[in-house]
Amino acid sequence: MAYAPFDLSGKVALVTGGNRGIGLGMAQALAASNASIAVWGRKAEANAKAVEALSGLGAGEVKAWEVDVSDEQAVIDATSDVVSSMGRIDSCFANAGVGFGAPSFIEMTTEIWRKNMAVNLEGAFWTLRESVKHMVDRAKAGDPGGSVVGVASLAGVEGAARNQAYAATKGGLPAMIRGIAVEHGRYGIRANSILPGWIATDMTEMAQGSDVFTTKVISRVPIRRWGEPEDFGGMAVYLASDASKYHSGTTLIIDGGYAIF
Numbered sequence: 001m002a003y004a005p006f007d008l009s010g011k012v013a014l015v016t017g018g019n020r021g022i023g024l025g026m027a028q029a030l031a032a033s034n035a036s037i038a039v040w041g042r043k044a045e046a047n048a049k050a051v052e053a054l055s056g057l058g059a060g061e062v063k064a065w066e067v068d069v070s071d072e073q074a075v076i077d078a079t080s081d082v083v084s085s086m087g088r089i090d091s092c093f094a095n096a097g098v099g100f101g102a103p104s105f106i107e108m109t110t111e112i113w114r115k116n117m118a119v120n121l122e123g124a125f126w127t128l129r130e131s132v133k134h135m136v137d138r139a140k141a142g143d144p145g146g147s148v149v150g151v152a153s154l155a156g157v158e159g160a161a162r163n164q165a166y167a168a169t170k171g172g173l174p175a176m177i178r179g180i181a182v183e184h185g186r187y188g189i190r191a192n193s194i195l196p197g198w199i200a201t202d203m204t205e206m207a208q209g210s211d212v213f214t215t216k217v218i219s220r221v222p223i224r225r226w227g228e229p230e231d232f233g234g235m236a237v238y239l240a241s242d243a244s245k246y247h248s249g250t251t252l253i254i255d256g257g258y259a260i261f
Contacts (some may be wrong), residue, residue: 001094003243005174005241005242005243006028006033006237006241007033007034007240008033008034008058008237008240008241008242009034009037009059009060010036010180010217011033011036011060011061011080011090011091011240011241012035012036012037012038012081012086012087012088012089012090012091012136013027013030013035013036013037013038013089013090013091013092013093013236013240014038014040014082014089014091014093014127014240015027015038015040015086015094015095016038016040016041016067016069016080016092016093016094016095016096016123016127017032017041017095017096017097017133018037018038018039018040018041018045018064018093018095018142019039019041019043019047019048019049019050019064019082019120020046020050020201020202020231021199021201021202021203022040022095022112022151022196022201022229022232023041023093023095023096023151023201023229024039024050024053024229024234025048025228025229025230025231025232025233025236026053026093026095026229026233026235026236027039027054027236028053028054028057028230028233029221029236029237030091030172030236030237030240031054031055031057031058031060031062031105031259032057032058033058033237033240033241034058034059034060035060035064035085035090035091035240036060036061036062036063036118037054037061037063037064037174038061038063038064038086038089039051039063039064039065039214039236040064040065040067040069040078040096041043041055041064041066041067041096041146041212042066042067042068043066044066046188047064047066047167050064051063053224061086061087062107063082065081065082067076067099067122067153068119068121068197069096069120069127070119070123071125071128072126072197073142073161075127075130075132075215076126077128079134083134086241088134088138089105089131089134089135089146090146090147090240091146091148091149091239091240092127092128092131092132092146092147092148092149093149093151093236094123094124094127094128094148094150094173095126095149095151096115096119096123097119097120097123097151097203098115098120098151098203099110099117099166099167099203100115100165100166101115101162101163101165101166102162102163102165103162104162105161105162105164107260108162108165110166112165113165113258115165116120116165116166116168117168120173121164121168121169121172121176122171122172122175122195124150124176125176125184127132128148128150128176128177128191130206131146131148132148132184132189133185135187135189135219136150136184136187136189139187139188140174140187143189143208144187144188145187145189145245146187146188146189146190147189147190147191147192147239147240147244148177148180148189148191148192149177149191149192149193149236149239150171150173150174150177150191150192150193150194151156151193151194151196152170152171152173152174152175152193152194152195152196153166153167153170153195153196154195154197154253154255154259155167155170155171155198156169156170156171156172156173156174156195156257157162157171157195157259158259161255164259168196170195173193173251174193174195174251176190177191177192177193177249177251178249181248181249182249185248185258188247189248190239190248191248191249192239192247192249192250192252193250193251193252194235194251194253194254194257195251195252195253195254195255195257196232196254197221197253197254197255197256197258198217198218198221198225198226198227198255198256198258199226199227199228199229199231200226200227200228200229201229202236204226208226220261221255221256221257221258221261222256222258222260222261223256223257224256225253225256227255227256231254232254235252236256
């Protein structure tokens with residue numbers, strides 16, 4: 001018999017950027033654990049493919065919304081739509097992200113800085129704020145609990161040359177998460193962040209094709225391979241489940257051991 005708290009039957013998980021990469025990897029595990037899934041993504045075609053891939057994995061329903069998280073009103077409206085359509089939000093994974101760098105720090109433009117901030121920090125802020133608002137209202141009505149997760153990056157704690165804007169957003173997200181954890185624990189709401197290492201996604205496609213990068217960087221990963229989106233499934237299920245009901249305010253690194261080597 002499976003460990004009962006990992007069964008997410010009756011729970012609704014919102015995953016931004018859930019139509020590909022790490023978001024889809026998390027959504028697949030959540031769906032297979034019987035959660036209902038709300039996928040947010042900017043591209044309707046990718047959303048439709050994600051719904052098809054996720055449907056039937058478990059007992060929950062799967063729906064997708066076309067949402068640009070850098071648009072505050074779009075986030076507010078979509079959160080309301082998810083609650084109206086699916087009844088509640090039990091866990092929110094603020095995963096949508098972009099990665100704009102520059103040839104060098106001194107050549108980094110304000111436009112690049114703001115593109116990163118708009119999605120990775122402001123978008124995460126609006127997404128988390130609206131989900132937490134719903135969870136607080138639910139708690140005040142006698143139904144406490146909930147889990148919010150910010151997907152950041154090792155770039156937020158290590159030196160990311162030519163990617164200082166991206167790194168700033170990924171360093172700020174865990175700080176925001178810790179503040180949420182402290183303020184909202186009284187409502188049974190947990191907040192944690194995940195820092196991925198080198199993961200094989202669309203964002204790292206160019207590096208994946210580089211023999212030099214493989215030799216100099218991936219060879220330093222103790223597990224000796226690129227991470228895959230499905231490597232985040234187990235952590236997503238844990239954080240969405242009652243198994244983590246006393247786990248809050250932490251930063252979880254999933255990088256194959258890269259950061260400690």
